[in-house]
Amino acid sequence: TRGTVHAEVVVLGAGPGGYTAAFRAADLGKQVVLIERYPTLGGVCLNVGCIPSKALLHVAKVITETKEIEQQGIVFSKPQVTIDKLRTWKESVVGKLTKGLAALAKQRKVEIIQGAGKFVSPNMMEVDTADGIKTVSFDHCIIAAGSTAARIPGVPYDDTRMMDSTDALRLLDIPKRMLVIGGGIIGLEMATVYDALGSQISIVEQMDQLIPGADNDLVKPLYQHLLKRYEAIYLGTKVSKIEAEEKGLNVVFEGDHAPEPQLYDRILIAVGRRPNGKMIGAEHANVHVNERGFIPVDMQMRTNIPHIFAIGDIAGEPMLAHKATYEGKLAAEVIAGHKVAFDARTIPSVAYTDPEIAWMGLTEVEAKKQGIEYEKATFPWAASGRAIAMGREEGFTKLLLDKNSRQILGAGIIGAHAGELIAETVLALEMGVDAQDISLTIHPHPTLSETIFFSAEIAENTITDLYM
Numbered sequence: 001t002r003g004t005v006h007a008e009v010v011v012l013g014a015g016p017g018g019y020t021a022a023f024r025a026a027d028l029g030k031q032v033v034l035i036e037r038y039p040t041l042g043g044v045c046l047n048v049g050c051i052p053s054k055a056l057l058h059v060a061k062v063i064t065e066t067k068e069i070e071q072q073g074i075v076f077s078k079p080q081v082t083i084d085k086l087r088t089w090k091e092s093v094v095g096k097l098t099k100g101l102a103a104l105a106k107q108r109k110v111e112i113i114q115g116a117g118k119f120v121s122p123n124m125m126e127v128d129t130a131d132g133i134k135t136v137s138f139d140h141c142i143i144a145a146g147s148t149a150a151r152i153p154g155v156p157y158d159d160t161r162m163m164d165s166t167d168a169l170r171l172l173d174i175p176k177r178m179l180v181i182g183g184g185i186i187g188l189e190m191a192t193v194y195d196a197l198g199s200q201i202s203i204v205e206q207m208d209q210l211i212p213g214a215d216n217d218l219v220k221p222l223y224q225h226l227l228k229r230y231e232a233i234y235l236g237t238k239v240s241k242i243e244a245e246e247k248g249l250n251v252v253f254e255g256d257h258a259p260e261p262q263l264y265d266r267i268l269i270a271v272g273r274r275p276n277g278k279m280i281g282a283e284h285a286n287v288h289v290n291e292r293g294f295i296p297v298d299m300q301m302r303t304n305i306p307h308i309f310a311i312g313d314i315a316g317e318p319m320l321a322h323k324a325t326y327e328g329k330l331a332a333e334v335i336a337g338h339k340v341a342f343d344a345r346t347i348p349s350v351a352y353t354d355p356e357i358a359w360m361g362l363t364e365v366e367a368k369k370q371g372i373e374y375e376k377a378t379f380p381w382a383a384s385g386r387a388i389a390m391g392r393e394e395g396f397t398k399l400l401l402d403k404n405s406r407q408i409l410g411a412g413i414i415g416a417h418a419g420e421l422i423a424e425t426v427l428a429l430e431m432g433v434d435a436q437d438i439s440l441t442i443h444p445h446p447t448l449s450e451t452i453f454f455s456a457e458i459a460e461n462t463i464t465d466l467y468m
């Protein structure tokens, strides 16, 4: 059957960007159609990204802590992993959220069409549904089609022992010896999970540091911690070839510190993500897609075609869920006639590793590159009463300040709960707060949040006691 519907706003893709845009547009009185190829809403983040990875990282943390607490004289017996039960629990976490989204869509009368959509003209989209092709004509469109795991050449992708992050999150079994290609956030998070579950982990990263976007001083304590836990970490090293053999995947490395070829039971490829810009027939709508597959947008998330918008991973880096939701809301509001534009001062990044790393605003690398004069105030967690009481002294908190105005320019935190702690500094940056504002704000004692306060006191030269 051929059906045609009209939408005031059509949203392509139901990830965090797409569902947020659809819900906001509906709340602002628009009649909305949301197109999604998969049976559940939530996109990468809810189904195969942020949420299932954090569910498994929670479990990894508990396992690791029951081991680490031996130093305090508490000995648990070795954990027994029932992987089917763990998988079921992870799926239930995802299910709660995706079902919640479906209910929220229904409440708002957002019409969902399940199927792959593509443009056929600047005002028309075709959706390949289970009941045949449906046509959707629209006044406005928001492209929120996200991204896919990137691939590298010379890899036997058909071999079931090769995984991307989606495969790794399926948690089919616990491999004995596993190589993670890519030392970025996604690769390290999945390594954290499989390490806790009992796999022997090696990491290979072609840059000369893990998490290349973050300042090296922040990453170093994590690197040192992982060196102790993992079989190997090869920095400045590339994988040139992978051969599928019966007894394992044979990996050939390349670079100054490259090891001899090695056999692994399983390989996770986490070398970044590629935007889906070339898969949606954008050329039929005359929407410009760049050579990498991103769709360029202006400050209001508008593409080169004024009634077509793009948001989230497909609209540019950083590819993060909180960027996608912010942009989704913004695009819906622009379409509803609000006079708004992208004016966030920063998009914070978090690696949910153990310890966590979080940063926002300017990094030192960026400040130096831009010739910005900054002052740095660093507080070591070895002097935080709370961190010591938690047995987590490896962390530190640093603030970067403008030399003249003393306003916060950036912040970086490594340590337990860094991802939660960074939010205070994001607010500080957004509000134009200076170091004195933070140092005169009473923080609860004893907390890790005090490490931000102590950093500000160090900047202001008012710190009295390093051992609080």
Ligand code: FAD
Binding pocket: 012, 013, 014, 015, 016, 017, 018, 035, 036, 037, 038, 042, 043, 044, 045, 046, 048, 049, 050, 051, 053, 115, 116, 117, 118, 144, 145, 146, 147, 165, 166, 186, 276, 279, 280, 311, 312, 313, 314, 319, 320, 321, 322, 323, 324, 352
């Ligand atoms: P997506 O979530 O990619 O959603 C796009 C949707 O569009 C998908 O549902 C797709 O099926 C659909 N679609 C695409 N093409 C079509 C088409 N032609 N027709 C119909 N539907 C289509 N970010 C964080 O901020 N924090 C984290 O902790 C975090 N962890 C992550 C962990 C992993 C393992 C991965 C892979 C990613 C993680 N991310 C995290 C990144 C985050 O998932 C993405 O930034 C976010 O999902 C982007 O949202 P989006 O709406 O732009 O696109």
